[in-house]
Structures are given as structure tokens and as C-alpha cells.
Amino acid sequence: MFRKATKLRLSSIPLIALMVAFLASPLYADDAAANAKAIEGLQNNLNIVWTCVAAFLVFFMQAGFAMVETGFTRAKNAINIIMKNLMDFSIGTLAFFFLGFGLMFGVSNGFFGTTNFMITGALGDGTHWNYTFLLFQTVFAGTAATIVSGAMAGRTKFKAYLFYSVFICAFIYPVFGSWAWGGLLDGGGWLENLKAPFCDFAGSTVVHSIGGWLALAGAIVLGPRIGKYDLDGRSKAILGHNLNLAALGVFILWFGWFGFNSGSTTVGDGEIGRVAVTTNLSAAAGAVAAMITAWILFKKPDVSMALNGALAGLVSITAPCYTVTPMASVLIGLVGGVVVVLSVIFIDKVLKIDDPVGAVSVHGVCGAWGTLSCGLFNAEKVLGIGDANGGLLYGGGTAQLTSQLIGVGAGFLWAFLTGLILFNVIKATVGIRVTAEEELKGLDITEHGMEAYAGFQIFTNE
Amino acid sequence: MKLITAMIQPHKLPDVKKELFNVDVHKMTVTNVLGCGQQKGYSETYRGVVHEVNLLKKIRLEIAVNEDYVAPTIEAITKGAKTGKIGDGKIFVMDLPRCIRIRTGEEGNDAIG
Numbered sequence: 001m002f003r004k005a006t007k008l009r010l011s012s013i014p015l016i017a018l019m020v021a022f023l024a025s026p027l028y029a030d031d032a033a034a035n036a037k038a039i040e041g042l043q044n045n046l047n048i049v050w051t052c053v054a055a056f057l058v059f060f061m062q063a064g065f066a067m068v069e070t071g072f073t074r075a076k077n078a079i080n081i082i083m084k085n086l087m088d089f090s091i092g093t094l095a096f097f098f099l100g101f102g103l104m105f106g107v108s109n110g111f112f113g114t115t116n117f118m119i120t121g122a123l124g125d126g127t128h129w130n131y132t133f134l135l136f137q138t139v140f141a142g143t144a145a146t147i148v149s150g151a152m153a154g155r156t157k158f159k160a161y162l163f164y165s166v167f168i169c170a171f172i173y174p175v176f177g178s179w180a181w182g183g184l185l186d187g188g189g190w191l192e193n194l195k196a197p198f199c200d201f202a203g204s205t206v207v208h209s210i211g212g213w214l215a216l217a218g219a220i221v222l223g224p225r226i227g228k229y230d231l232d233g234r235s236k237a238i239l240g241h242n243l244n245l246a247a248l249g250v251f252i253l254w255f256g257w258f259g260f261n262s263g264s265t266t267v268g269d270g271e272i273g274r275v276a277v278t279t280n281l282s283a284a285a286g287a288v289a290a291m292i293t294a295w296i297l298f299k300k301p302d303v304s305m306a307l308n309g310a311l312a313g314l315v316s317i318t319a320p321c322y323t324v325t326p327m328a329s330v331l332i333g334l335v336g337g338v339v340v341v342l343s344v345i346f347i348d349k350v351l352k353i354d355d356p357v358g359a360v361s362v363h364g365v366c367g368a369w370g371t372l373s374c375g376l377f378n379a380e381k382v383l384g385i386g387d388a389n390g391g392l393l394y395g396g397g398t399a400q401l402t403s404q405l406i407g408v409g410a411g412f413l414w415a416f417l418t419g420l421i422l423f424n425v426i427k428a429t430v431g432i433r434v435t436a437e438e439e440l441k442g443l444d445i446t447e448h449g450m451e452a453y454a455g456f457q458i459f460t461n462e
Numbered sequence: 463m464k465l466i467t468a469m470i471q472p473h474k475l476p477d478v479k480k481e482l483f484n485v486d487v488h489k490m491t492v493t494n495v496l497g498c499g500q501q502k503g504y505s506e507t508y509r510g511v512v513h514e515v516n517l518l519k520k521i522r523l524e525i526a527v528n529e530d531y532v533a534p535t536i537e538a539i540t541k542g543a544k545t546g547k548i549g550d551g552k553i554f555v556m557d558l559p560r561c562i563r564i565r566t567g568e569e570g571n572d573a574i575g
Contacts, residue, residue, distance in 0.1 A: 227476055437545075440473035449507050457494050457519070 046268030048132045054263020055132075057256045058139040062089050062146060064252030068311075069150040071246025072304065072357040074238065076442025077154045078452035084149040084161050091162065092145040092169035096138050104137065104174035105185035112175045113187040133185060136263065140207055141169045141177075143260070147211030150357035151219045154238075155226075155439050158447045160432045164218070164422065172418050173210055176411060180206050191407050196390060196399040198407040199378060202264035204319030204370035205411040212364025213412050215355065217419025221427055224354030226439055235349050238356065241458070243303055250307040254283055257314045261321040271322075274383075278321045279314065282333030286313020289337025297341065305341050311362045312340035316370035320377055323390070328377040335373075336366045368408045375401025463558040463574060464532050468523040469497060470543040470551040475521050478542030482525075485534040489574075491524040500548050520551065526558055528571050 066085040070078050097118060106113030115121070122128035145168045149161065179189030180200055191198035200206050229235055240246060262275040290309020294302040316336030317329055324332065343361035347353050355361070379394045380386025390400035426432050433439075438446035445451060470478055475492070482490065496517040503516040527535050536553055544550055563573040 437473075442473075445506070451506070454508075457496075 043268070047266060048127070048129070050268035050272065051132050051136050051263060051266045054259035054266075055136040055139050057259025058136075058143065058263065059256075061139075061143055061253050061256035061260065064249045064254075064256055065143075065146045065150070067245045067249030067252065068307075069153060069249075069357050071242045071244070071249060072150065072240035073153045074442070075241040075453055075458040076444055078241070078444060079448050079450055080158065080443035081149065081153055082452075083158065083448065084156075085146055087162060088145040088149060088165040088168075089142040091165040092142045093138050095166050095168075095170035096141045096174070097134070099170040100141055100174035101134055101137060103171070104177040105133075105182060105187050108178055108182050108187040108189060110190070112178045113182060116186060130185070133266075136266070140203060140260075141173050144173045144203075144207045144211040144214075145169055147208065147359050147363045148215045148218055151215035151355045151359040152222055153356045154443065155222055155433055156218075157431055157434055158443070159430050160426045163426050163430065167422050168211075168214060172214065172415060172422070173207075176210055176414050177206050179410070180407065191403075191410065194403045194406065196403045198403045199323060199374040199390065199400065200319045200371055200407065201322040202261045202318045204315060204317075204367040205407055207367075208315045208318060208363040209367030209371065209408070209411045210415045212360050212362070212367055213415035214419040215359040216353070216364055217416050218423050219353050219355050219360065221420065221423035222354075222433055224352070225356070226436060228354045229352060233352060235352070240304065240356075243307075246304065246307055250310055254310060254314065257283070257318075261318060265322070271385075275321045277326055278324060278329035279317055281326055282317030282321075282329045282336065283310050283313040285330045285333030286310055286316065286337035286340070289313075289334040290341050291337075293338050293341040297345075305344070308340050308344065308358045308362055309337040312336040312366040315363055315366040316373065318367070319371045320374045323374060323380055323383070323385070324377040325379050325382055328373075328379065328391075332370065332373045332377065336369055339369055340366055364412075368412070371408050371411075372401070372404050375404040463561055463571065464527055464529065465556045465558045466523075466525045466527060466532070466535055466539075467554040467556070468525075468539045468543070468551060469495070469499075469520050469553075470523060470539070471545075471549060472519050472521050474543045474545070474550075475523075478523065478539055481538035481542035482535065485531075485538045487525060487527065487531065487535050487538065489525065493522045493524075495520050495522045499552070518549070526561060526574050528574055 062085060066082055069085065070081045073081060099117065101119065102115060102117030103112045106115035106117065108114070116130070119128075119130045119134050122130040145165060148164065148168070152161065178187050179191045180198055181192075182189040183192045225238060227236060228238060257279055258276050261279040262272045265271050265275060287306050287310035290312060291301050291306040293309075294300070294305035298305075313333035313336045316332050317324075320332060321329070340358070340361050343365040344355075344358045347355055347360055353360070374391070375398075376392050377394070378390035378396060378400055381389045382394065388396065390396040392398060392401050423432060434443065434446065468478075472494075479490075482488070497520045498517050503514060503518060506513045506515060523539070525535055532555065536555070539553055560569065561573045562569050
């Protein structure tokens with residue numbers, strides 16, 4: 001995924017050289033070495049600025065998740081969702097700072113990192129790259145953490161969720177991250193050392209599938225909301241209370257994703273544009289494909305499915321955004337948009353797992369598809385960024401696809417199994433589910449003693 | 463003919479509806495209402511300050527039935543809404559002198575059914 005930040009991009013040299021020559025001409029007129037040093041310094045600063053801006057964009061995705069999850073669930077649980085989103089990021093930030101960052105990016109013992117906790121190594125250098133990198137990685141960890149709250153909406157004890165928030169950012173996310181991304185700093189994991197290194201540029205698996213599979217484990221341990229399945233086991237719709245908020249959330253996520261994917265270059269150069277294009281094309285294709293699929297299946301263009309489709313396109317392109325052509329990104333998004341609708345129906349009606357916002361389908365399933373698509377569509381040579389194409393469809397053979405399968409499988413096993421253990425331990429200790437009465441009255445009033453819409457009469461239409 | 467009006471807890475509505483469907487009562491009008499009886503409200507806290515809520519959210523259920531449906535309807539509502547705690551609600555039964563179906567002009571027992 002990320003390129004080494006200090007590496008200089010050829011495309012950006014002319015402009016910077018011109019600026020430096022202009023600014024520094026009296027001093028360094030004939031001093032090529034000094035010029036090169038100044039250019040390098042400027043590029044380094046540009047990298048830091050771009051990576052920070054991208055991190056701020058990714059942080060804003062928290063707002064997107066909060067709105068999507070609130071909108072897709074009922075009014076009586078709105079405060080609970082907002083609190084979970086606020087706390088999984090806040091607790092996650094602290095957990096990642098104290099433990100996660102070191103486990104993920106410290107010098108690795110083969111299984112996880114063992115140094116760099118609390119980025120102590122950066123002290124003494126006021127502009128150390130690790131500050132920027134920590135922030136960028138923290139918002140990524142926060143994204144993985146917040147995926148789970150939607151799937152567990154409407155029935156989880158708030159206290160149980162707080163415990164979960166600590167463990168994902170302190171342990172589950174960073175350990176897998178160290179296998180795939182450790183080498184971006186001081187670590188190095190086994191997935192990076194495969195014959196064809198596992199390719200997950202911005203985290204279809206590392207961030208989204210990990211969150212999605214944890215969400216699956218959580219939803220299974222919790223069981224469905226009261227009234228979700230009738231006595232014959234038929235699925236019933238529990239309507240989201242504000243699809244306008246959900247739509248706002250999806251637009252915010254789409255916006256933030258430009259930072260998520262393009263920012264993962266961590267280099268301020270011309271590649272930002274390319275990655276932004278593949279990201280946008282895939283999201284658009286995902287929304288269109290999901291709308292058409294829903295239109296065919298349900299006879300109406302279902303807005304909630306189209307919104308899920310845009311997210312599916314975004315999650316799918318997250319791994320291959322750097323290494324596929326724009327044309328391939330359209331295909332990847334289209335498949336993601338179809339897959340997400342079918343997956344939502346399959347999980348709801350066949351597996352009978354209650355996932356109120358479709359988090360498992362969007363992040364888990366489409367994350368897996370996006371990661372696998374690297375093995376099919378990687379076209380480094382076509383794009384001019386490598387010597388050989390890795391993708392099967394571009395004549396790269398099956399090596400990359402095999403690595404992708406190994407990574408996807410490892411991600412599923414790690415997140416789903418640790419998730420099952422974690423949620424069962426929580427269930428056995430503090431308890432994971434509220435009482436039936438609390439669930440029926442709503443978590444806002446029973447868990448938080450407040451209402452989201454004080455002064456409004458929310459009509460109960462169930 | 464009787465008009466049965468019931469005040470119940472909002473979160474018991476799905477249960478009451480299920481019980482009513484079981485005894486073949488499918489026609490009803492449901493309204494969100496505010497009210498208070500013996501339960502006398504509850505308190506929320508908002509930014510650390512206690513906020514007493516006196517009028518509680520309730521559901522008003524109105525069902526017009528023929529005589530032979532009165533007992534089953536009351537039983538069904540009771541079965542669905544009862545928790546045994548204060549606040550379960552009340553059922554009022556009133557005589558209903560006339561009933562007209564607008565679409566056909568039918569009156570009385572035919573119009574209700």
C-alpha cells in the first residue's frame with residue numbers, strides 16, 4: 001500500500017524545482033546539491049501536508065458512519081448509536097496510541113510489533129514522520145472499529161460495546177495490520193513476505209473486512225432484535241427512521257474516502273489524482289449496480305440499497321485503487337454493487353443474522369471481493385508504475401490471486417474467531433444484550449436516560 | 463355494537479396486535495397520545511439536570527366490534543398488554559348506536575364486519 005514518504009516522485013520535480021529556484025536563487029544559484037536537498041525537504045513537507053489533510057478527511061468519515069447508522073435504525077435508539085460512534089473513536093484513539101500502533105508498526109517478532117508504543121521514538125524531532133503516520137493510522141483504526149456498531153444496533157448493552165472498543169483498536173485490528181502493513185514503518189509481516197506480496201493498498205481487508213467480520217461475530221453472539229424474525233422464522237422489515245440522514249452519511253463517507261484511498265499514497269504528487277479517479281468511478285458504479293439489482297429484485301429502486309451500493313463500490317476499490325486502470329475500477333464497482341444487494345438478502349433471509357445497516361455485506365463481503373479483485377485486475381505495467389502486471393486478466397498468472405486468497409482467508413479467520421471469543425467473553429462477564437423490556441422501550445431512554453427527539457412524537461408503526 | 467378504546471404502553475403494541483390477529487380482529491385505529499395515570503411519569507436527566515416527565519407516551523387503540531367479538535377483543539388486548547406493572551393501561555367499552563360504511567352506505571353490524 002503506502003509508498004515510502006521520503007521517495008521523490010518524478011512528476012512533481014519540475015514544479016517544485018521552479019519554486020525552489022525562484023525562492024533560493026541568490027543563495028544556491030549554482031549549487032545543484034543544495035537545490036536537490038531543498039527539493040527533498042519541500043517534497044517531505046508536501047507529503048506531510050497531504051497525509052494530514054487525508055487523515056482529517058478520513059476522520060470526517062466518523063460523522064458519515066454515525067449518520068448512516070442512525071438513519072438506518074429506529075428513533076428510539078438514535079442517541080445510543082451516536083454515543084457508540086463517539087466512544088469507539090475516542091476509546092479507539094487512546095487504545096491505538098498506547099498499544100495498537102506499536103503492535104502494528106513496531107519491529108516485528110513475526111506475529112506482531114514490539115516497539116514504537118506511544119511513538120516514543122519520535123520525541124526530539126519536532127517534525128518526525130511518525131506523528132503524521134500515527135494520526136493517519138489512528139483514523140484508519142477508528143474506521144475499522146466503528147463499522148461494528150451498526151450491525152449490533154438496537155440491542156447491545158452500552159457497557160459491553162465500550163469493552164469491545166478497547167480490544168479492537170488495542171489488539172485485533174493492529175495484529176492483523178502488522179501482518180499486512182507492518183513494513184510501512186519498522187515492522188514486517190508474513191503477508192508482506194509472500195512470493196507475490198499481499199496487495200491491499202488502502203485496506204479493503206485490513207480495515208473493512210476486519211470490521212465487517214467482527215460485526216458478523218457480534219451480530220451472531222447477540223442474536224436478532226425482537227420482532228426481526230417471526231415465529232416461522234420469516235424475516236420482517238424494521239424500518240430505518242431517517243433515510244435523509246442515512247443519505248447524508250453516505251455522501252460524507254464518499255467524500256472522506258478520497259482521503260482514505262488517495263491519502264494512502266502518503267506522498268504529495270500526481271498519483272493522488274489517479275487514485276481519486278478509480279475511487280470515484282467504483283463508488284458511482286456500485287451505486288448504479290445496486291440500484292438496478294434492487295429494481296429488478298424488488299420492483300422499485302430502493303434508496304437504502306443504492307446507498308449501500310455506493311459504499312460497496314468504495315469498499316471494493318479500497319484495496320485495488322492504486323494498481324488498477326480506471327476501466328477496471330468501473331467493473332470492480334459494478335460487481336461490488338450487485339454483490340452487496342445479494343449478500344444483504346442472503347444474510348437476512350438465509351443465514352437469519354440481523355444486521356440492521358448491512359455492515360457485514362458492505363464491509364466484510366465487499367472488502368473480500370475488492371481484495372480478491374487485485375489478483376484479477378492489477379495492471380502495474382499498463383499504468384506505468386511497475387515492470388509486470390500482477391492481475392490474472394492482465395497476464396500476471398495466479399500468484400497474486402493466490403496471495404489475495406490467503407490474505408482474505410487469514411483476515412476472516414483472525415477477525416471472526418477473535419470476535420467470537422471476545423463477544424462471548426463479554427457475554428459471560430458484563431453481559432452483552434439489554435433486557436427485552438429495555439430493548440422495546442428503546443436504548444436511548446433505558447441506557448442513557450435521554451431522548452434524541454425530545455418534544456417530538458415519534459409514531460410507533462410496528 | 464361496542465366501541466372498545468384501550469390505552470396501552472407503546473412498546474406493547476406489537477404484542478397486542480399479534481393477539482388481536484389471533485382472534486380475527488384486524489380492524490383498528492391507533493393513535494399516539496400523551497397521558498398519565500397511576501404511573502405518574504418518570505424522570506430523565508439532561509446535561510446533569512433532572513427533567514421530570516409527567517405525561518407519558520401511550521398508544522390509544524380504538525376498535526369497533528359486534529357483540530360477540532367484545533369478550534375476545536378485551537381478552538386479546540389484556541393478554542398482549544399485561545406486564546403486571548403499573549402503567550399497563552386501561553380498556554374502556556362504550557355502546558355504539560350507529561356505524562356507517564362510507565363506500566357502500568351499509569349500516570350496523572354489516573358495516574363493522
